[in-house]
Amino acid sequence: MGRVTLLLPRLGETMEEAKVTEWIVAPGDAYARGDVLLEVETDKTVVEVPALSDGTLIKQLVAPGDTVALDGPIAEVEQDGEATTAHVEPAPTDRSSETPNTLKPAQTPRLMSQPTLGKIAASPAARAAARRGGVSLSGLTGSGRRGRITAQDVNHGAGTVVLLHGLFDDSKGWRGLPQRLAKRSLTCVVLDLPGHGDDTSTADSFDAAADQLAKRLPAGPLHLVGHSLGAAFAARLATLDGVSPLSLTLFAPAGLGSAISADFLRDMGNADTAEALKTALVHLDAGPMSDAAISQQLPRHVARLKAKVTLANAVAQNGVQQIDATGDIAAAPCPVAVMFGTSDRILDWRNVAHLPAEARIHLIPNAGHLPHLVRPDLAAALIASGHDLAQSA
Numbered sequence: 001m002g003r004v005t006l007l008l009p010r011l012g013e014t015m016e017e018a019k020v021t022e023w024i025v026a027p028g029d030a031y032a033r034g035d036v037l038l039e040v041e042t043d044k045t046v047v048e049v050p051a052l053s054d055g056t057l058i059k060q061l062v063a064p065g066d067t068v069a070l071d072g073p074i075a076e077v078e079q080d081g082e083a084t085t086a087h088v089e090p091a092p093t094d095r096s097s098e099t100p101n102t103l104k105p106a107q108t109p110r111l112m113s114q115p116t117l118g119k120i121a122a123s124p125a126a127r128a129a130a131r132r133g134g135v136s137l138s139g140l141t142g143s144g145r146r147g148r149i150t151a152q153d154v155n156h157g158a159g160t161v162v163l164l165h166g167l168f169d170d171s172k173g174w175r176g177l178p179q180r181l182a183k184r185s186l187t188c189v190v191l192d193l194p195g196h197g198d199d200t201s202t203a204d205s206f207d208a209a210a211d212q213l214a215k216r217l218p219a220g221p222l223h224l225v226g227h228s229l230g231a232a233f234a235a236r237l238a239t240l241d242g243v244s245p246l247s248l249t250l251f252a253p254a255g256l257g258s259a260i261s262a263d264f265l266r267d268m269g270n271a272d273t274a275e276a277l278k279t280a281l282v283h284l285d286a287g288p289m290s291d292a293a294i295s296q297q298l299p300r301h302v303a304r305l306k307a308k309v310t311l312a313n314a315v316a317q318n319g320v321q322q323i324d325a326t327g328d329i330a331a332a333p334c335p336v337a338v339m340f341g342t343s344d345r346i347l348d349w350r351n352v353a354h355l356p357a358e359a360r361i362h363l364i365p366n367a368g369h370l371p372h373l374v375r376p377d378l379a380a381a382l383i384a385s386g387h388d389l390a391q392s393a
Helices: 124-133 151-157 177-183 206-215 229-238 262-270 274-284 291-302 305-315 326-331 349-354 376-383
Strands: 002-007 017-023 036-041 046-050 055-060 067-069 073-079 084-087 160-164 187-191 221-227 244-251 336-341 360-364
Touching (some): 160 229, 177 187, 177 376, 206 229, 221 229, 229 305, 229 326, 262 305, 274 291, 336 349
Parallel strands (some): 160 187, 160 221, 244 336
Antiparallel strands (some): 002 073, 017 067, 055 073
């Protein structure tokens, strides 16, 4: 065995330096050829740096956040062969379509050895997808050559994200969040509440609506995500027999306390003109909306408005919520993350005090009732357990 100093190679034509974003292998850990050692960010992309041979990481010479110059030392490792200095060959992650150029000096040794016995055979893209989705490779069956696990295999086992919007909203209200999740290789299903969006049913109670939503859940492990009233439904679904929740993520959840804005419910329930809808939407603190945007949203809002009001009256009356989601949240058999805006005028963010001690609470300063739209990067990072917040984009 010889000690080798790994150097940062050129990862693109214009690159002169790169920032370390994450170490995958810790000091003292053994790794196999093809395992990802670390990730670095250039001016154009994030790049995985895999090992060229089996070895053991002795010392990390740079830390996350450090900027490293081209050909600068990044780690000391032990591997077969004599002590030397070597470049490592990078591979682009599936977060970019760019293929960086790599520098392979003629004097750089390529130390080869047989894969470690018992090592899980998986592509670098599969390992990256597993880290982002919190998926264990040991439980997957590979569909690649000689049983190698591919990124597609990981994505299939990563669970389906189910998005449940809030009262008087519809599936379009999530805006670009489904696309962000798709970039993280997560399958996403967006469900409309009864009487909302494309759903033509009517529910006159919270329990009836939850039962209807339960019938439309996809099979398999789920990441349940909800906003406002949709968050209360997500919490209820997480407790049902036959549902396998991997995580529960709640944005400005209803059902944590008693108070709710009666003005918002009244104005939204009576908004049958563009001007009335514009006035009602001010309660959300979502920022200015053009007249064209209001006119486009009005037909979706007035469609089945009576059914929406029926559900609204079932869950809140005279500014008092008729539901309590705290028991469902406490009973959820999965990690729980909650995001609230501290300027929410519809629900009181201080009701997070009623959450279980294990819940991860994220308060967004100056955000209103749509904190996930104020911080979509954080929202996407919270949704699947195992995500690294530093990778949100």
